[in-house]
Amino acid sequence: MTEQALSDIRILDLTRYISGPYCTKLFADFGADVVKIEKPGEGDPARRMGPFFQDDPDPEKSGLFLHLNTNKRSVTLNLKSQAGKRILKELAKDVDILVENFSPRVMPALGLDYETLESINPRLVMASISNFGQTGPYRDFKASELIIYGMGGAMCTTGLGDCEPVKKGLNVIQYQGGNMAAAATMTALFGARMHGAGQHVDVSLMETQMGSIDRRMSELLAYEYNKELTPRMDIAGLLQYPYGIFPCKDGYVDVAGGFMFLDRLEKALGMSLMETYGGANQFDVARREEFFSNIWYPWVLERTRREVVDLCQEHHVMSAPINTTEDLLNEPQFKERGFWVDADHPVVGNLTYPGRPAQSSELPWEIRRPAPLLGEHNEEVYAQLGYSADDLVKLREGGAI
Amino acid sequence: MAKLPLEGIRVVGMTQMWAGPTAEMHLADWGAEIIKVESLQYLAVGTRGPGPRHPRFAVDIVKGGYAGYLKEGYDEVNGRPWNRSCMYNVHGRNKVSCTMDTMRPRGREILKRLIQVSDIFVVSSQPSVMEHMGLTYDVIKEWNPSIIMVHMSGFGQYGPLKYYRTLGAHQEDFLGHTYIRGYIDRDVTANSAIYHGDEAAGTTAVFIMVMALHQRSRTGRGMFIDMSQAEATMAQLGEAVMDYTMNKRVTERMGNRDRHGAVQGCYRCRGEDRWVNITMRNDEEWQGFCRALGNPDWAKDEKFADALSRWRNHDDLDKHIGEWTSQHDHFAVMHMLQKHGVAAGPVEPPDDAYSDPQMKDRGFFEEVTHSECGTHRYPGMPYRMSKTPNRIRRPAPCLGEHNEYVYKDVLGVSDEEYAELEQEGHIGMDLVPGLEIGKYKLE
Numbered sequence: 001m002t003e004q005a006l007s008d009i010r011i012l013d014l015t016r017y018i019s020g021p022y023c024t025k026l027f028a029d030f031g032a033d034v035v036k037i038e039k040p041g042e043g044d045p046a047r048r049m050g051p052f053f054q055d056d057p058d059p060e061k062s063g064l065f066l067h068l069n070t071n072k073r074s075v076t077l078n079l080k081s082q083a084g085k086r087i088l089k090e091l092a093k094d095v096d097i098l099v100e101n102f103s104p105r106v107m108p109a110l111g112l113d114y115e116t117l118e119s120i121n122p123r124l125v126m127a128s129i130s131n132f133g134q135t136g137p138y139r140d141f142k143a144s145e146l147i148i149y150g151m152g153g154a155m156c157t158t159g160l161g162d163c164e165p166v167k168k169g170l171n172v173i174q175y176q177g178g179n180m181a182a183a184a185t186m187t188a189l190f191g192a193r194m195h196g197a198g199q200h201v202d203v204s205l206m207e208t209q210m211g212s213i214d215r216r217m218s219e220l221l222a223y224e225y226n227k228e229l230t231p232r233m234d235i236a237g238l239l240q241y242p243y244g245i246f247p248c249k250d251g252y253v254d255v256a257g258g259f260m261f262l263d264r265l266e267k268a269l270g271m272s273l274m275e276t277y278g279g280a281n282q283f284d285v286a287r288r289e290e291f292f293s294n295i296w297y298p299w300v301l302e303r304t305r306r307e308v309v310d311l312c313q314e315h316h317v318m319s320a321p322i323n324t325t326e327d328l329l330n331e332p333q334f335k336e337r338g339f340w341v342d343a344d345h346p347v348v349g350n351l352t353y354p355g356r357p358a359q360s361s362e363l364p365w366e367i368r369r370p371a372p373l374l375g376e377h378n379e380e381v382y383a384q385l386g387y388s389a390d391d392l393v394k395l396r397e398g399g400a401i
Numbered sequence: 402m403a404k405l406p407l408e409g410i411r412v413v414g415m416t417q418m419w420a421g422p423t424a425e426m427h428l429a430d431w432g433a434e435i436i437k438v439e440s441l442q443y444l445a446v447g448t449r450g451p452g453p454r455h456p457r458f459a460v461d462i463v464k465g466g467y468a469g470y471l472k473e474g475y476d477e478v479n480g481r482p483w484n485r486s487c488m489y490n491v492h493g494r495n496k497v498s499c500t501m502d503t504m505r506p507r508g509r510e511i512l513k514r515l516i517q518v519s520d521i522f523v524v525s526s527q528p529s530v531m532e533h534m535g536l537t538y539d540v541i542k543e544w545n546p547s548i549i550m551v552h553m554s555g556f557g558q559y560g561p562l563k564y565y566r567t568l569g570a571h572q573e574d575f576l577g578h579t580y581i582r583g584y585i586d587r588d589v590t591a592n593s594a595i596y597h598g599d600e601a602a603g604t605t606a607v608f609i610m611v612m613a614l615h616q617r618s619r620t621g622r623g624m625f626i627d628m629s630q631a632e633a634t635m636a637q638l639g640e641a642v643m644d645y646t647m648n649k650r651v652t653e654r655m656g657n658r659d660r661h662g663a664v665q666g667c668y669r670c671r672g673e674d675r676w677v678n679i680t681m682r683n684d685e686e687w688q689g690f691c692r693a694l695g696n697p698d699w700a701k702d703e704k705f706a707d708a709l710s711r712w713r714n715h716d717d718l719d720k721h722i723g724e725w726t727s728q729h730d731h732f733a734v735m736h737m738l739q740k741h742g743v744a745a746g747p748v749e750p751p752d753d754a755y756s757d758p759q760m761k762d763r764g765f766f767e768e769v770t771h772s773e774c775g776t777h778r779y780p781g782m783p784y785r786m787s788k789t790p791n792r793i794r795r796p797a798p799c800l801g802e803h804n805e806y807v808y809k810d811v812l813g814v815s816d817e818e819y820a821e822l823e824q825e826g827h828i829g830m831d832l833v834p835g836l837e838i839g840k841y842k843l844e
Contacts, residue, residue, distance in 0.1 A: 002620070003619075005612050005613070005615060005616035005619075006612065006615070008619070022636070022637075025636075026605070026608055030612060049661045050640075050644075050660070050661065051640055051643055051644035051647065051648065051650070052647075053647045053648070054647070054648065055648065063639075063640060063643030063644060063647050064639070064640050064643065066643065067636075067639035067640070067642070067643050068639065114787070132759055133759075133763055133785070134785075135762065135763065136758075136759045136762040136763050137758050137759055137762055138758075138759040141735075141739045141744075141746070142680075142686075142739065142742065142743065142744035142745075143680075143744055143746060144659070144663065144665060144678070144680035144682075144744050145659075146657055146659070146665055146667070146678045146680055147678045147679075147680060147744055147745065147746040148746075149678075150667065150676070150677075150678040150746055150747065150748040150749065151678075151746040151747060151748070151749050151757075152749075154595075155667075155748050156674075156676075156748050156749065156750040157593070158593045158595060159584070159593060160584075160587075160591055160593075163584065164657070164666075164667040164668070164669065164676060165667055165676055165748050166582070166583060166584055166593075166656060166657055166667070167582070167656075167657050167667075168578075168582050168595060168597055169578050169581040169582035169638065169641075170581065170637075170638055170640055170641060170652075170660065171640070171660075172578075172597055172601070172637045172638065175601070175636070175637035176597070176600055176601060176604065176637065179601060179604045179605055179608070179637070180604050180783055180784065181784070182605075182608045183427060183604050183605070183607040183608040183611070184784045184786070186607075186608050186611045186612055186615075187406045187407065187427075187431050187607070187611050188406060188786060188789075189615075190406055190407070190611050190614060190615055191404070191405070191406025191407070191431075191789060192406075193615070193618070194404075194406070194409075195403065195404045195406070195408075196403075197403070197788060199786055199787045199788035199789065200786075200787040200788075201784055201785070201786055201787075202784060202785040202786075202787070203783070203784040204763070204783065204784070206759065207760075207763070207765055207782075207783040207784065208783040208784075210754060210760065210765060210780055210783065211765075211780050211781070211782070211783035212600050213419045213420075213422075213423040213491075213492060213596070213599050213600045213603055214419075214569070214595060214596040214597050214599055214600045215467050215595070215596065216780075217491035217492070217780045218467035218468070218487045218488050218491055219466070219467040219487075219751055220491075220751045220754060220755070220780050221467075221487040221490060221491050221777070221779065221780070222466060222467050222469050222487040222751070223750075223751035223752060223755070224751070224755070224777045224778055224779075225469070225470075225471040225472070225473070225485075225487060225774070225777065226469060226471065226472050226473070228466065228469065229750055229751060229752065230466040230467050230751075231466070232593070232674075234591065234593075235593075235594070236590070244590070244594065245579070245589050245590045245592060246590065247588075247590065252588070252589050252590065254570065254571055254574045254579065256568065256571070313564075313565050313566065316566055317566075318566045318567055318568060318571055319567075319571065320565075320567060320570075320571035320572070320574035320575050321574060321575070322574050322579050322580050322589050323574060323575055323576070323577045323579075323580060324577055324580050324651045324652075325577045325580075325581075325641045325642065325644070325645040325651050325652050326645060326651050327577070328575065328576060328577045328642075329642070329645055329646070331575060332560070332561050333556055333560040333561055333562040333575075333631075334560075334631075334632070334635075336559070336560045336561065337557060337559065337560045337629070337632070339632055339635070348647070351643070351646050351647060352642075352646040353639075353642070353643075353646075354635045354636045354638075354639055354642050355632070355635075356632070357605045357609065357628070357632060357633040357635075357636065358551075358553075358605070358606075358609045358626050358627065358628040358629075358632075358633060359557070359626070359627040359628070359629075360613070360624050360625060360626040360627065361624070362613070362616055362617075362620070362622060362624035362626075363609070363612065363613060363616060363624070363626065
């Protein structure tokens with residue numbers, strides 16, 4: 001079998017919560033050796049975030065942590081102790097990448113800024129992920145998933161005009177920051193291998209949203225070009241053709257029956273809008289109510305999600321069912337492609353996890369080991385640095401690990 | 402200056418819409434040469450704006466919003482709306498554009514020669530499109546065995562949804578994202594169409610492509626990458642998957658509420674449609690919040706005394722917070738609260754974003770001059786690289802703007818052959834007249 005693409009890459013992972021761990025997960029799952037540094041006794045705060053296995057808030061049972069930290073090794077290290085700092089520098093000597101997502105004052109305060117680490121390891125690619133970046137007037141401000149989306153992203157146009165703007169689901173903004181950091185870090189590493197030196201990558205979550213292709217960049221340019229602000233409104237409720245989410249017999253469906261694709265929708269409906277309405281120019285807003293109440297709603301309401309979507313797709317109308325998580329896990333597409341993978345964990349047992357983001361015989365993806373227990377790999381990792389069992393006892397007594 | 406990380410890498414890009422073009426954009430920002438292969442015979446609906454052929458689309462049909470075109474100075478008769486799209490001109494930066502009709506043998510031959518001198522070939526169409534065009538990997542690898550071909554379609558190269566036509570929004574419907582976002586007190590029909598899948602899959606595709614270059618440098622082998630945009634987005638919704646596989650629980654909508662116990666919301670501020678987001682995770686932040694407001698009486702109520710009580714009385718709390726924020730400017734609220742250690746930030750429409758002090762200080766927006774659009778400020782890089790700082794080196798290309806460069810400099814086409822290809826309609830800067838989709842026309 002082909003060797004995993006990143007099997008020659010070593011990563012020192014100082015990240016916590018979501019964005020940083022998602023960044024290093026992408027590397028770890030493709031073979032990188034990721035050593036995760038956790039605070040002694042507590043570990044990554046994501047260990048205390050739900051959902052929890054059987055709703056038991058145990059630090060080894062967080063579904064969020066289990067998902068984000070597959071294939072990583074965990075060591076505990078107190079970065080505030082002198083011994084801890086020394087060990088971190090020893091670890092940094094031999095790695096290709098170091099990723100951290102502390103607030104920007106932390107690494108310099110610990111004496112672990114990029115310049116110091118670069119002097120130890122000139123090939124090092126260091127990635128720092130933060131809410132607003134390593135510089136600027138907001139550098140030390142606090143933020144959250146919601147706040148980053150509001151400031152950076154297209155939140156102002158998400159929702160209904162007469163209501164407050166509304167966030168995206170779960171924690172996807174933080175995930176996306178980690179995703180961007182992974183792409184930038186991978187590229188910096190490739191550049192370091194091709195052209196010589198490492199460098200420091202400064203990823204700002206606010207900027208990953210300000211530069212988001214999900215409407216935001218285009219909305220910004222629309223304002224710059226035409227001084228127009230994109231409205232926050234229910235577009236589906238305004239258009240004369242069905243474009244948006246509609247109720248059906250067993251739930252909801254999303255149908256994009258665009259203006260230019262009306263002939264496709266006609267075929268799906270099995271009727272001629274041309275005959276009924278006398279052509280596209282007549283098929284306007286004035287006839288909207290008539291069309292929706294007499295034709296469209298009866299048509300969708302007497303069909304299941306699957307029936308509507310299959311009919312639409314058969315005639316090339318973009319469409320999808322609104323799935324719950326349960327529907328998703330039962331969706332044949334992902335099962336047939338072997339997307340879901342099982343992994344056995346010493347505390348929570350065998351669970352199903354989301355699988356590979358891309359598939360290629362040259363890029364094997366694998367869960368070699370589940371998320372680590374807190375400090376599970378202390379002995380293994382520190383032994384590699386030459387610390388004896390005796391040393392580890394002393395370090396533990398001194399609170400360093 | 403140090404070389405950009407991807408200098409020397411050439412990418413042939415035939416992606417459409419958002420996800421694929423974003424992936425190309427990041428590669429271009431890092432120094433790869435992205436050659437967009439476009440066509441004068443194909444209407445790139447959605448890529449170069451919603452209706453790039455019809456001049457009326459440019460000014461009438463698309464009224465404002467991100468799908469629009471630059472209106473100022475637009476010539477309805479001779480103008481080229483496809484070069485003025487707010488959609489294309491943000492992700493087209495740093496790329497070059499050439500044209501060829503790959504459905505005819507001579508255009509196909511040109512594409513073959515281009516692929517033979519490139520490292521990556523990236524496409525994003527639903528698979529039947531590439532099958533119809535005869536541009537599947539079994540053909541491409543014969544042309545260039547060391548090419549890395551990435552096909553990032555909605556659902557991948559096999560499975561029952563292979564040929565499903567979707568946008569990012571529809572992939573997210575399948576993934577359950579649509580179901581778990583939106584207002585608590587409304588059903589999903591109130592949800593705006595969002596395209597998180599485009600940024601998620603588009604960015605992951607960059608990671609995958611650079612990793613593929615790394616792997617190729619170790620093995621010497623080219624490869625095909627089957628990337629399902631839906632699958633690439635899935636990990637970002639991992640908590641919902643885990644809650645189901647661990648507890649058989651279906652994740653439900655929570656509006657702007659936090660899932661990890663903080664109290665938070667989006668509150669109205671002074672001014673027209675201005676809002677601020679506030680998040681309070683613990684007692685310390687709550688006390689900071691009270692201090693910032695001058696310890697008002699309502700905040701001393703027992704029902705807000707601890708984190709659990711605040712969570713239980715979230716609706717009440719929201720009313721009080723909203724009454725306070727509505728008297729203030731949204732940026733002022735941020736500063737008042739941040740001073741006391743409370744996480745708060747304004748919802749920034751584009752006018753706010755362009756004048757935001759953090760964006761200014763970081764130099765996020767970059768002024769760029771486009772030959773047909775003039776000089777404007779464009780969103781720039783979402784990260785800083787210390788030794789290879791990247792910028793917008795050139796604006797989004799006009800359709801076919803770099804034909805001479807690609808045909809003559811990259812492929813060594815002679816002046817005579819170039820003239821013939823121009824004559825035959827492969828090379829040019831104007832879409833052929835009369836292109837349309839569907840049978841409904843505007844007039």
